[in-house]
Amino acid sequence: MTQFSHRHLLGIEGLSKQDITAVLDLADQYVDQNRTAQKHSNALKGLTQINMFFENSTRTQASFEIAGKRLGADVMNMSMQTSSVKKGETLIDTALTLNAMHPDLLVVRHPNSGAVNLLAEKVNCAVINAGDGRHEHPTQALLDALTIRRRKGKLERLTVAICGDIAHSRVARSNAILLGRMDNRVRLIGPRTLMPGNTDTLGAEVYEDMEKGLEGCDVVMMLRLQRERMDGGFIPSEREYYHRWGLDPAKLSHAKDDAIVMHPGPMNRGVEIDGILADDINRSVIQEQVEMGVAVRMAIMDLLARNLRAKPEAVYA
Ligand code: NCD
Secondary structure, three states: OOOOOOOOEOOOOOOOHHHHHHHHHHHHHHHHHHOOOOOOOOOOOOOEEEEEEOOOOOHHHHHHHHHHHHOOOEEEEEOOOOOHHHHOOOHHHHHHHHHOOOOOEEEEEEOOOOHHHHHHHHOOOEEEEEEEOOOEOHHHHHHHHHHHHHHHOOOOOOEEEEEOOOOOOHHHHHHHHHHHHOOOEEEEEOOHHHOOOOOOOOOOEEEOOHHHHHOOOOEEEEOOOOHHHOOOOOOOOHHHHHHHHOEOHHHHOOOOOOOEEEOOOOOOEOOOEOHHHHOOOOOEOHHHHHHHHHHHHHHHHHHHHHHHHHOOOOOOO
């Protein structure tokens, strides 16, 4: 039986190597299931899943909803645009109100770093972080890891470049932690103005020059400029940014010949990535990342539900 002794999934930070491997192994099974006509199973039957997205989302919200439905949960999407949050209700009051309806799984995205951890302390159900500010986005890192493991046949001793707006990106943070934990080399590439101050605690090497940073990489992960988290101008112009940090075939030629190109979406073609390269099925695995997203979310919710059913009152790691 798979071991995954957590009550919530708040970040990659709290996961061990074994935890990560357990999620990916189970997700592999769900990839197979999702490719058949019989996509449904019963891991979440009888359970209620509420998705609370306080920030815009296309992929993440849709894939949590599909994942829950494929596993038989009753899934409800709270529309935060029309909820009482607009009337001034705090996050905690909203959460306590929902908690009184006895959900089993709460999937939360919030613009403030740490908001999801706070919420997890106030409710009785399992909480999954679907992205909090610039802090963590654990299911994105897990789906990226699954994509890499399936494409490269391993998830260790690889060199992975994460490029662009690192400072404002929870995807970069969660990925750097996960990839480091699995014994890969992580390079962070981008303008100095978009590099966080704590890159050494992430165990990553920092490059400002794309060509140098991409040299010999197995995986190239591109990120969007997170303008909603910027206060002021961090780049001279989009044209200049594309020229220096946008991924095009010429820059990619510095990575290994079989390097794969990734992007969590949403993508800004012609800003951080060349549109033709993004669609090149020989290099880009962007659509595969979306497919892996559903499987990984099924795996996580299945594992958390097993714990809920086995020991509802237990104290978790
Ligand atoms: C990312 C996010 O929301 O953090 N998107 C996603 O979940 N696929 C990245 C982004 O918004 O740029």
